[in-house]
């Protein structure tokens with residue numbers, strides 16, 4: 001049987017009503033949203049199918065987006081750790097398969113002037129150093145996986161109101177003088193002629209660091225590489241609960257011998273000495289017995305049971 005046919009057997013169709021921000025579960029085996037990236041990424045790489053029963057691993061990673069797959073890749077490559085990635089839906093199903101594909105040398109929504117305003121210049125410089133390092137890692141990965149169709153050329157911050165131009169001028173000055181970037185201001189004509197024919201533009205700040213990528217092709221490349229290094233990626237395998245007792249962390253999933261709810265919604269990497277094995281080891285059993293006796297809860301991580309409705 002071909003990998004695509006096997007996948008068909010456990011994947012469910014995309015559900016346009018499903019929204020992980022408001023639903024109480026992370027889904028199970030839900031297919032991709034019909035995005036441009038999905039339509040053009042080609043056949044998803046082979047995966048390891050839904051997880052069956054208990055397994056032990058040094059590291060279990062919850063979620064197979066950029067965070068989970070790149071963590072798995074680096075753990076395998078730099079530390080020889082063959083992690084298990086548990087994905088509730090299809091591989092790279094979340095934001096990773098439905099974003100803008102813009103790789104920026106930035107963090108969150110704040111401009112660098114905002115960093116200084118909030119945290120002071122020294123912290124802003126330290127944050128910048130960290131982000132540069134992160135962006136360099138991204139550039140290295142993009143160079144390693146050219147199938148993600150990298151489009152270098154920097155990043156434009158376009159002013160759609162005249163008063164925004166003054167803000168961008170200040171930002172450009174700050175980028176150059178405080179952070180040492182070769183940012184520059186572009187006139188409306190330069191934006192329209194050289195970059196994008198945006199009729200509403202008043203001009204823009206151009207930041208030389210910035211690469212557009214095909215995000216799903218990049219995620220698939222991470223996944224292929226990680227699996228070639230021994231990582232296992234299990235789609236349709238939602239993590240229901242994560243619990244640490246003594247030195248052991250367990251992740252419960254639908255096929256584990258002890259099933260617990262509610263559902264977990266966070267993509268996190270969990271270093272674990274025993275995972276997806278619900279208290280099957282001696283240590284775990286003994287700590288569970290102690291827990292029952294004392295009638296006190298062990299240290300445990302749980303997702304919120306009710307999420308705010310929009």
Ligand SMILES: Cc1cc2nc3c(=O)[nH]c(=O)nc-3n(C[C@H](O)[C@H](O)[C@H](O)COP(=O)(O)OP(=O)(O)OC[C@H]3O[C@@H](n4cnc5c(N)ncnc54)[C@H](O)[C@@H]3O)c2cc1C
Pocket residue numbers: 026062063064065066067068086087088089090091092093094095096097098099100101102103104237238239240263264265266267
């Ligand atoms: C519309 C949009 C546009 C964006 N544009 C950009 C952009 O241009 N540039 C940029 O840098 N960033 C952009 N982002 C942000 C970027 O996409 C995310 O930061 C990135 O994809 C996050 O990756 P992730 O692996 O942390 O999370 P995700 O890609 O969301 O992956 C999390 C995965 O975990 C799975 N999961 C969740 N709970 C469980 C569970 N309990 N058990 C098992 N699996 C679970 C989910 O199914 C999902 O596949 C955008 C985001 C959105 C939504």
